Amino acid sequence: MHNNLDIIIIGAGPIGLAAGIEAKRKGLRYLILDKGCLVNSIFNYPLNMTFFSTADRLEIGGIPFTSTHAKPTRSEALEYYRRVTEAEGLDVNLFEEVTAVITQENGTYQVESSKATYNTKHIIIAIGFYGIPNLLHVPGEELPKVKHYYFDPHYYYKQKVLVVGANNSSADVALETWRKGAEVTMVVREPTLGRIKYWTKPDLENRIEEGSIKAYFQAGITEIRENEVDIETLDGKVTIENDFVMAMTGYQPDFSFLEKIGVQLTNDYKRYPLYNRETMETNLKNVFLAGVICGGMDTHVWFIENSREHARVIVNHIASKENASN
Incomplete structure (x- = not known):
């Protein structure tokens, strides 16, 4: 039992680290816990991923x-957040999942x-949303060929790849x-491409227009099989040969954890x-998001x-209460 902490921060992403920095600078006893590695969501981004934000907007x-x-x-x-953690000497326990939060009689x-x-x-709950993918809910989604995470394009050389989605991750x-030699088809629910980085969107539009990448708009997958995929389009059902389905359909936070506590x-x-x-x-006294x-x-x-900014607001609020009680 580790007693007498002022704050436990759940999540060692950029915002959890920012909260740790604020807590340490206020002289509060804190600990950051994460079920994965440091900035786990960023680690799981694609290998060649580029942020939309400039560097100064990612600073903590x-x-x-x-x-x-x-x-x-x-x-x-990744290098920046590692260096920040080291430079600030943050107390971080990684690969340590929070399993329960129990209210004590004294309110702690x-x-x-x-x-x-x-x-x-x-x-302070600062968990991200990258751990639980939004599912397609179609037959065959459980097949190993269906991927909700993407890392390195080399893996898909000479493969028939179906990409589901119309936003940044799908475009990337x-x-x-395609540039690494895959035969690429896109399935887009909307009539047009979605919210895509301004330097990427024209590139993708040109590839679709010239036919290098096939795209079905206002369409959706209806079934996935080992070597084929059925797509419902405006012109009816289309069946294409397929090796991998890249379901870039987004992710959601762990609502079950919030409900559990x-x-x-x-x-x-x-x-x-x-x-x-x-x-x-939150509705729970002294539990913050x-x-x-x-x-x-x-x-x-x-x-x-x-x-x-959430980190500063929360820790300032906690510090002011602690000072008032001392």
Whole structure:
């Protein structure tokens, strides 16, 4: 039992690290826990991924992020957040999953993890959304050829690849695998391409127009088989040969964890967690939300650049209460 912590921060992504920095600078006793590696979501981004944001918008703790590119890359971000963690001497326990949060009689919390048990006055939940993919809900989705995560285009050389989706990740997968020798088909639910980085969209549009990448718009997959995929299009059903389905359909936060510990969510599809907009405190006293988790299913609302402020707001609120009680 590790007693007398002021804050446990669940999630060692950029926002969780930002909260740790703020807590340390305020002299609070804190610990950051994460079930994966440091900035686990960024680690799981595609190998060649480039951020839409500039480096200064990804900075935390006022520590400069220098990049050799106009837009920083995945590898640069990993290096930056490692260096920040080391430079600040942050207390981070990685590969340690929080399994339970129990309210004590005195109003503090007992946090149980896969490795230890902790007592804390406050909890900051800064978990991301990259761990649970949005499913297609079609027959055959359980086949090994169906991928919800993408890493390196080389793997798909000389393969027939079907990419589902119309946004940034779908565009990157389609273009990168095509350039590495894959035969690429896209299935897009909407009538046009979606929200794509401005330097990528014209490239993809040109590849589709010239026929290098085949695209079905206002279409959807109806069944996946070992060597084929059925697609429902405006002109009826189309069956194509296929080796891999890249379902770039987005991800969702771990709502079951929030529900398990008692954080209230709206009952609609959006699953917005309820919290005080000024303090970020949930319906559970001294339990706070930070980062993308605040947006429920609207995972496009909160990014590093507009939610890093959550860390400062929450820790300032906690620190002011601690000072008032001392």
